[in-house]
Amino acid sequence: MPHHDAPTTWRHTRTARLLLDAHGPGDLPAVHALHADPAVWGHFPSGRHTTLEQTVATVAGDEERWAGDGLAPWSVRLAEAGPGSPVVGRAGCSVRRTDEGPLPWWNLYYRLSPAVQGRGLATEVGRHAMTAAAAVAPDRPVLAFLVEHNVASRRTAEGLGLRLVHRGPDTGNPDPDAVRLVYLDRVPTAEVTAALRRLWV
Template identity: 50%
Template sequence: MCTEPPQAAPSAAAATDLTLTPPDLDDLIELHAIYSDPRVWTHFPYARHTDESQTAELIRVWRRSWQEHGLGPWIVRDPQSGAMLGHGGCAVRGGFCWNLGYRFAAEAHGRGYATQVARAGTSAARAVRPELPVIAYLLEHNRASARVAEKAGLLLRHRGPDAGNPDPDAVRLIFADRELSREQVAQALA
């Protein structure tokens, strides 16, 4: 069993009216229900989880981020009901940047939760390791995620083919809170 990860800085969690907590393997069943739902994978269908072991590994990766960097994605819950809405926040990617990401249950889409969590995650990442750029890595046809990245203060820094995507017409966008070097873009695309 993993040791308990450190909690997020109070100011990061206070930036939203949602309940944000580090992930735990106790979250597996609820998180897998979200990750296995095809309705939340319309922009990236081949990444949908088909086995709980995939989701368990994701939780382990997030917990390592909390242990190694003092920050990682949060489990997002409704403060009144305690129901899991999804996850979101920032984790260090490849040692060179904070990667902003989130995924919410289909029933939670369109309610502004992603924007709240993206802003809280970006703020927390800047507080923990301000020297690292914050990026959002997404597909061009996912306009909702692009709007969330912009609302979190990120700007489009790269647009190009999405190498390795089964859809040969897929276009990858990288939003960031600062200019990125060619090397940083290459690392993000690797």
């Protein structure tokens, strides 16, 4: 799907309360600290980064997506703290890939430091990410997947207007009782439905 000249438009942007930037060279320690913090992985402990190499790969992957897709997750800072202030989150939309190629949707991601949770910032950055996704490739739907017991994340997805399109076992989760929910911003096309079935049904 073609995109507009988004890398320069969306690499550095902001909302009312947040500064959003493609990861800079000095962001790695803070991004790693966020993803290694057990407090932000309470609902999905196996997702926590246990090595710096995991975060290095994540940040490198984001840069590849900026270059190839025109959009990827941002480093999130509080606008009131100003440019260069501590990173308090990683959030945005990106195209996930499997061995079969890119998936036909934007994947919405939001992970914020416990220090700034409970202020509606996930909804704020999520809404901005959806606006960016619509500008870059409007035909590609926005999808969010999460575990059912993550009530806060569910509320964020639903508050953004995403609709539940799938509920089932969370394949690959070490917790055999975990239930995966998949939300989408529109009625899924046949292509999207087929991809969802390959992954989760």
